[in-house]
Amino acid sequence: MPSPARSDAGGDGAGILIGEVHTGLLLNSASLRQDMLPAVLGLLPGERVRSFERPISHAVSPELLVGVDCDLSTASGTRVRGIGTLAVRAAITGGRVLQGSAWTRLMGGHAEHRLPWSHYLARPGVVETVGRRRNHPYHADLADGFLDRTNNRKAPGIDFGAICGQIMGEVQRSPYLDRRSPFKAARTTLRWVAEESPERRIGFILGDDGSRTTRITFDGQPISAVIELCEDLALHDWLLSTLLDVIDRGMPSDGPHETMMRRIRPAVDHLIHLWMPGARVVESLLPLWESLDTKPGFTRQWDTLVNRIRDQLALRTLTLLSASAEGVPGRNEQGIRS
Amino acid sequence: MTSAHVTFGEVAAERRISNIPLSHVSVELGHLYMDDFEAGRDALRRQFERVRPWAETVTQINEGRVRRPRISTCFLIDDYFTRFSTPSVVIGDLLAASEAAGLRIDYIARESGCAVADGVPLAELVHARLVPDPPPGTNGSRPPPHESGWLSNGERSPSGGVDEAMGQVAAWLPPRENAARHHSIFLDVEMWTDEGDRRIWSCPYLAAVWQLLRLGLLRDDGRPVAVPVPAPDPLPDDWDDLPAIIQMVPSAPPFAAYTTMSVLSSRFLPVEHAVRVILGQVSISAAVLEQTVRRGADENLEIPRDILKRIGYAIPGEI
Incomplete structure (x- = not known):
């Protein structure tokens, strides 16, 4: 039964956004035609594939959710448990370039223990930190831990690579593709963190192991706009x-x-x-x-x-x-x- | 030179989600199986008489909360697991019995409509939206383990057999509920069985779809599904010719609602537990979720994002 409105504030406001974009060549000998995109990217029945023709052909699959409950990577090695969902989608640009993109918003949780799963599904694309430290000022620790791939002390954290790889694999296995690529091109991985701040900042680091990381700030823009920026950056870096x-x-x-x-x-x-x-x-x-x-x-x-x-x-x-x-x-x- | 303000849009690029009319509460007055029907019209009337005080209580509670509560009533007929009689006979009996008991049925739905409604495969659409409850330690490295056709609220017992290294029967290990606080209540729900090339959805699975329809949370490519249509006159002789949901009272409040209330006999408790285990793992489109919460806020109502908090029951021992 409905109850009168009251504020549902929990956790710690905006939190931080973390994500990864994998970019590679679509396994098809010709550029994929615009009218084939809905069939190839229709990964969730009942949800539409959004497609754009101007200024360049671009289509995005519906967003899927992946559930996680694991320790998050922190730079300090502090144990922080995260529970919730990642959003993941695939995109094809110019009928030629395939991207797998996954992200989540890390937020201070509502409880010291795990809540029923329906609580987390009600906040799609959010991972809540759980435990006594859930409201600890952890942003910097989590952001650094996520971007630093060399620190062996930290928990392995959420496996964005596997999640992006799975969705790209699903697209590449589409019966509408002939699985022949006209030339060889390596896949690139861009890992990113976005934080809300009135100060405008962007950093891009190309590691000597070929890894790419970027750190940006945003100020009031919708999360979808931040994700599109990171995907666009990954696309051009790959090109x-x-x-x-x-x-x-x-x-x-x-x-x-x-x-x-x-x-x-x-x-x-x-x-x-x-x-x-x-x-x-x-x-x-x-x-x-x-x-x-x-x-x-x-x-x-x-x-x-x-x-x-x-x-x-x-x-x-x-x-x-x-x-x-x-x-x-x-x-x-x-x-x-x- | 001044720059022009340019707008440009592509229809194929938009996310469009239809709004559908919503009541405050959808009250389910009952669920008819062949056995209930065969017990006769008097038995049906007595059943409705037992339901009536609960339905009236829902109205009273809501009158205390909102100024003009919109409360619609509905009734589900099983035409999926068993086919009996004809729509005109069954619906005629139902309406007569409910009227005699002083109850009004606004909408009548058939259970097959929860599998496929007016050509839209609802059960499959919902199945595609399942995001399984992850056991602790799940970090996305591999898709969660699943048994085809089953859905649980935790980790299953390791399947039995012989420990290869030791050559002896492996010791039993308990299953575990993911959200357990101290002790587990583990439940494993069968969602379907395949018989030849036909998939038979289970009763709790279809009941989960039924709850989602009543909450107005399902869309097909942004469009509403199983939209109620006025009852055809005369009613058809074949259940397949009847739309998924028919509206019996032209002035009735909307079928779908912010919350649902079902009056059930306690023998349905296990089914409803299974329904909640399924619904707790259905990811509702973020846009639809947002739309409902915003519509509630416009009426100064807080609608919980967690859909399980929108589903209520009255469960007397026997109805």
């Missing part, structure tokens, strides 16, 4: 890393042009048109992207790489033309004229 890798492997200082062409062709065909930083990021969070784009300068590096490929292609065309001009003059002159 840049993949293009770098293609060029490293495909552009030796000398060697046959055919080999080079075969190797860099996928980048031209499948990657270059996907660069659209901030396309789906809300306006009030765009300054964060822009400051990251100034230093270290993602777009500057991307443009340099793309220009390098274009120069190589132009050079290659010129070389081919002059080679054929010298070889078979009559036929080639005709060819150029037509």
